Amino acid sequence: MIPWVTVWGYSADISIRGQTLFVREKGMREAARYPLDTVSHLLIAGDNILHTAVISQCAKRDIPISFFDIHGKPEGALFCREPHLSAAQDAVPKHAFALAAAEAAADSRMRFLHELAESHEALFYQGEFDILIHARSEFEYLITLPELSRGYALTKNMYYEILSRVVPKSLGYVRRVEGAAPDPVNVLFSRGYAVLYATVSAACAGAGLDLNKGSLYDKPGACVLEIMEPALVPLVDKAVIKTASSGLLNSFTRSASRCIIPEEAAAFFADELSHSLDRKIIEENVCAYANAVEEGAVVSYHYPA
Known part of the structure; x- marks a missing residue:
C-alpha cells in the first residue's frame, strides 16, 4: 500500500x-x-x-485527507475519528510527558551530530558540544513547562545551525525557518515534516487521541507535534541532509514568493522518505503514547537511532 x-x-x-x-x-x-x-x-x-x-x-x-499551506503548516484534516481519550489527556502529568519528548528528541539530535562529526572535521565550534550536553543535562531540573520549553528550544536551535556546516554553502541554508522557506534545505524540512505530521496525525486519530492536547507545546496539533519530536531526526532530517549533500539541489530557483527545488531532487527526497518514514514504527509509538495516557503512566519513545 x-x-x-x-x-x-x-x-x-x-x-x-x-x-x-x-x-x-x-x-x-x-x-x-x-x-x-x-x-x-x-x-x-x-x-x-x-x-x-x-x-x-x-x-x-x-x-484521511490532510491539508497544509504551501510552506507545510497544517491547516486541517478530514475523516478523523472522535478522540475518546481527550479527557484522559487532560489528566496526564504534563511535565513528565513534555520531559520525555524533549529528552528523547534532544538525545536523537546529539547522536546525529556525533555521527556527522566523524565525517566532517571541525563541525563544532570550541566548547559548542559541551554547551549542548550541559543544556540537555539540565532538562530534568527545569521544573516549569516554560523553563523546559526554553531549554529545549536552545538545543533545538543550536542543532539546526550546526547542520548548516554539513551542507553546501551555495544552498544558502543557515538555520531552520518556518513559513516561507528562504532556501531549498528549509523546503525539504517543511515537506518532510508535513508528511510526518500527516502520518502521525492519522495514527493519533486512530488511537483516539485529541490532536490538540499535548504537553510540550500549547498550540493546534500539540499532541501530534509532541509525538513527532523524537522522530524528526531518524525519519526526516537524515533524508534532508542526504538530499542536500547529493548535489541535486544545486539548480534550485526562486520565485517572488518561494524557493523551488528541482524535480529530480524532489523525487530523490520522496524516495528517501518512503524508506525512512516507517508507518509501523510511528503507529507503535503512538499506541505507546495512547496507552500511557490511558494508564496514567510515563510515556517512552522507541524510534530508530
Whole structure:
C-alpha cells in the first residue's frame, strides 16, 4: 500500500475516475494514477483543485485527507475519528510527558551530530558540544513547562545551525525557518515534516487521541507535534541532509514568493522518505503514547537511532 499521496504546489487537478485517483500537476500533460485501494492517506499542500468525488470516495474508504499551506503548516484534516481519550489527556502529568519528548528528541539530535562529526572535521565550534550536553543535562531540573520549553528550544536551535556546516554553502541554508522557506534545505524540512505530521496525525486519530492536547507545546496539533519530536531526526532530517549533500539541489530557483527545488531532487527526497518514514514504527509509538495516557503512566519513545 502507498503510505501517502502528496500533492504540493499550485493548480494541480485532483480527480477520480472509477476506482483510480488522478493527480495532474500544473504544467504536466499526463496525470499520475493511484488505485484507491492502495492509497492510505492524501496530503494536499498549496492551492489546488480537489473534486468533490474524491472527498466522497475517501470518506467511503476511511482515507484521511490532510491539508497544509504551501510552506507545510497544517491547516486541517478530514475523516478523523472522535478522540475518546481527550479527557484522559487532560489528566496526564504534563511535565513528565513534555520531559520525555524533549529528552528523547534532544538525545536523537546529539547522536546525529556525533555521527556527522566523524565525517566532517571541525563541525563544532570550541566548547559548542559541551554547551549542548550541559543544556540537555539540565532538562530534568527545569521544573516549569516554560523553563523546559526554553531549554529545549536552545538545543533545538543550536542543532539546526550546526547542520548548516554539513551542507553546501551555495544552498544558502543557515538555520531552520518556518513559513516561507528562504532556501531549498528549509523546503525539504517543511515537506518532510508535513508528511510526518500527516502520518502521525492519522495514527493519533486512530488511537483516539485529541490532536490538540499535548504537553510540550500549547498550540493546534500539540499532541501530534509532541509525538513527532523524537522522530524528526531518524525519519526526516537524515533524508534532508542526504538530499542536500547529493548535489541535486544545486539548480534550485526562486520565485517572488518561494524557493523551488528541482524535480529530480524532489523525487530523490520522496524516495528517501518512503524508506525512512516507517508507518509501523510511528503507529507503535503512538499506541505507546495512547496507552500511557490511558494508564496514567510515563510515556517512552522507541524510534530508530
